[in-house]
Amino acid sequence: MKLIRFGNAGHEKPGVLIDGKQLDVSAHFDDYNEAFFAEDGLNRLADVIRELGAELPEIPSGTRLGAPIARPSKIVCIGLNYIDHATETNATPPAEPVIFMKSTTALIGPNDEVTIPRGSEKTDWEVELAIVIGKKASYVEETEALDYVAGYVLHNDISERAYQLERGGTWDKGKGCDTFAPIGPWLVTKDEINDVHNLRLWLTVNGKKMQDGNTSNLIFKIPHLIAYTSQFMTLLPGDIISTGTPAGVGLGMNPQVYLKPGDVMELGIDGLGTSRQECFAFNR
Numbered sequence: 001m002k003l004i005r006f007g008n009a010g011h012e013k014p015g016v017l018i019d020g021k022q023l024d025v026s027a028h029f030d031d032y033n034e035a036f037f038a039e040d041g042l043n044r045l046a047d048v049i050r051e052l053g054a055e056l057p058e059i060p061s062g063t064r065l066g067a068p069i070a071r072p073s074k075i076v077c078i079g080l081n082y083i084d085h086a087t088e089t090n091a092t093p094p095a096e097p098v099i100f101m102k103s104t105t106a107l108i109g110p111n112d113e114v115t116i117p118r119g120s121e122k123t124d125w126e127v128e129l130a131i132v133i134g135k136k137a138s139y140v141e142e143t144e145a146l147d148y149v150a151g152y153v154l155h156n157d158i159s160e161r162a163y164q165l166e167r168g169g170t171w172d173k174g175k176g177c178d179t180f181a182p183i184g185p186w187l188v189t190k191d192e193i194n195d196v197h198n199l200r201l202w203l204t205v206n207g208k209k210m211q212d213g214n215t216s217n218l219i220f221k222i223p224h225l226i227a228y229t230s231q232f233m234t235l236l237p238g239d240i241i242s243t244g245t246p247a248g249v250g251l252g253m254n255p256q257v258y259l260k261p262g263d264v265m266e267l268g269i270d271g272l273g274t275s276r277q278e279c280f281a282f283n284r
Contacts, residue, residue, distance in 0.1 A: 002018075003186060005068055006063045009109070016049060032069045064112075067184050068183065069132060069153075074104065075102040076240065077157060080093065081097065081243055081244025082244055082247065085246055101172050106180040110184035110273075114278070114279050117160055117282055121162065122256075124158070127154075127202065127203040127211050127268075127269070133237060133240070137234065145226035152193060152196065153188070153240070156181070158179070159174050185274070199269050200270045202268055205264070205265055211247065211249070218243060260279065265278075
């Protein structure tokens with residue numbers, strides 16, 4: 001299944017994508033949130049689709065898509081998880097996964113505007129595969145880790161490099177700015193992905209290809225990331241783990257290249273759709 005959320009920001013309703021049609025399921029579910037996943041929502045949604053299918057109301061063309069899940073309890077990110085990305089940023093590939101957090105207030109829809117923070121000169125892009133957790137996970141065994149996956153989403157882990165790397169402390173301050181987590185267009189359930197470790201992911205800026213990688217090159221694979229993260233925190237239904245980015249970020253270029261107002265990022269992952277974000281200067 002492909003899950004979507006549609007409508008004005010802050011007032012999204014749940015829907016599904018079936019045979020290219022966006023259908024409204026808000027008469028049957030409140031939202032795609034923690035309670036939905038915890039209460040067997042995916043199976044109940046599959047039942048609704050089987051029973052009603054094309055009878056579900058179609059969403060008007062041009063309706064805004066929000067992030068395909070409601071604001072999760074946390075967005076966990078994995079850093080330096082592709083060797084080529086670690087190399088381009090002059091970092092040593094890690095012996096264990098690097099974990100940092102991205103604020104949930106950064107979450108936006110797949111085609112929403114991205115705000116370059118006030119005073120920023122080093123806002124950067126990162127196309128990533130993200131995991132959506134389907135049930136409460138604590139001290140998970142790696143052999144059972146995929147049982148905890150609801151599905152996968154496309155994520156642009158936008159980053160302000162000066163805040164992240166030049167101002168002391170942790171990476172989090174350069175990762176969680178408002179609008180820095182465009183997610184979607186869809187949540188694709190894991191049964192639709194034949195091999196999550198063989199997906200092409202790419203990103204362009206103003207039509208120029210910047211990133212073109214494959215999840216086969218992840219240093220730490222999906223089961224390990226889930227099991228590892230669950231040793232340090234309980235993952236709740238609807239939580240996100242973003243798995244890292246391949247080479248091609250602005251930080252790794254010589255000379256370095258960063259986003260400016262008017263720039264347009266387009267990105268995609270095999271089977272997970274594409275998204276588009278235009279950059280705007282902070283104006284509040």
